[in-house]
Amino acid sequence: MKDVSTVYFLISAMAVSLYIIVYMIMYASAIRLRYSRPDLPRTFRVPGGRMGMWGVAGVGFLAVAFAFVLSFVPPAQLPVGSPALYVGLVAAGAIVFTGAPLVIQRFRKPSWRPAADASPPSDA
Numbered sequence: 788m789k790d791v792s793t794v795y796f797l798i799s800a801m802a803v804s805l806y807i808i809v810y811m812i813m814y815a816s817a818i819r820l821r822y823s824r825p826d827l828p829r830t831f832r833v834p835g836g837r838m839g840m841w842g843v844a845g846v847g848f849l850a851v852a853f854a855f856v857l858s859f860v861p862p863a864q865l866p867v868g869s870p871a872l873y874v875g876l877v878a879a880g881a882i883v884f885t886g887a888p889l890v891i892q893r894f895r896k897p898s899w900r901p902a903a904d905a906s907p908p909s910d911a
Contacts, residue, residue, distance in 0.1 A: 793865045797873065800858050801880035807855045808885055814848040 820827070821840045833839045861873040 789866055789868070793867055796862060796865055797867075797876055800877050801884070804855060804858045804877060804881040805884055807851050807858065808881065810851045811848055811855070814844045814851065817844045 818840055821837055833843050835842065859874050859877055861867040861870045867873045
């Protein structure tokens with residue numbers, strides 16, 4: 788990369804792709820929770836039952852997935868050099884920074900887990 792602004796935009800694109808991945812997981816988990824815990828008391832329920840949830844979360848997921856695809860498009864205003872390099876770096880950043888917490892969680896030490904009889908912290 789020849790320019791600092793190009794590198795800054797690349798790092799910003801990586802960060803945006805990570806945020807977008809989190810939003811995709813949230814929309815998918817909203818649908819999954821509607822099936823796995825349908826009787827859980829909630830402060831707000833999406834009207835329309837399961838179809839309403841599929842509609843709201845589905846549209847949200849599709850919009851965020853479209854934004855995720857757009858994060859791989861190099862800007863025309865910045866000299867990114869090779870577009871393949873730009874896409875590869877954004878993809879590698881998304882994979883590495885999404886995979887790192889999953890690897891840490893998979894190989895966590897038993898001492899990191901909370902005690903089974905531990906009570907939740909009080910508000911006092």
